[in-house]
Amino acid sequence: MLYELIGIVRPSGNLGEVKEIVLTAGQLILQQNGVIRGLSNWGVFSLPKAVSVHQMRHQKGHYFAMRFDASVGTQEAVRNMLRLDPRMIRHASVKLGDGKLGTMSRFGGVDWSR
Template identity: 80%
Template sequence: MLYELIGIVRPGNLAEVKEIVLGAGQLILQHKGVIRGISNWGVFSLPKATSVHQMRHHHGHYFAMRFDSSVAAQQAVRNMLALDPRMIRHSSVKLGDGKLETISRVGPGVEWRR
């Protein structure tokens, strides 16, 4: 199935974001999944202040990842992100119903922002 993962990492260090994305990507590949695209959206203000892991956050570094994988791989990625103290929030959405004609209508991922 095709999934899109949107994550918010505590701001400050781009290396932390890269480590988290690399870890999630390796987990997907270990479960024989395919990564379709990764997008760095940059640092934005959160809609409202959020308390996670005993810290209060007002800003976050957003990223998006599109990937094909099994349900077990998707759940493993979500569990890994939930345990990471650098993550503020994450959400994954299933895109389409797994058929090629439906997936082809789903637009390309968001471009990297420099």
């Protein structure tokens, strides 16, 4: 299945934290025979409203997006790993398509230019 993961990391001013989180998630996907289709760093933006997570209040967050093919179990493992990481503010995964080759071919390439 093709999934898109959008994550928000606490904005520490250190891009290394974001890279570590993405690297860990990517390694987990690859270890379980998944394929990473695209990765994008969106940068730091204000959150729509202040969020309290892990006993901290956040006004801004560092956004990233990742598209990957993986099994349902792999996707759940990635979600659980991100949920337990204290550097993460929020994350969401969305399944793209219904997994059938006919509908997946209509998606075309991943356009990260927007």
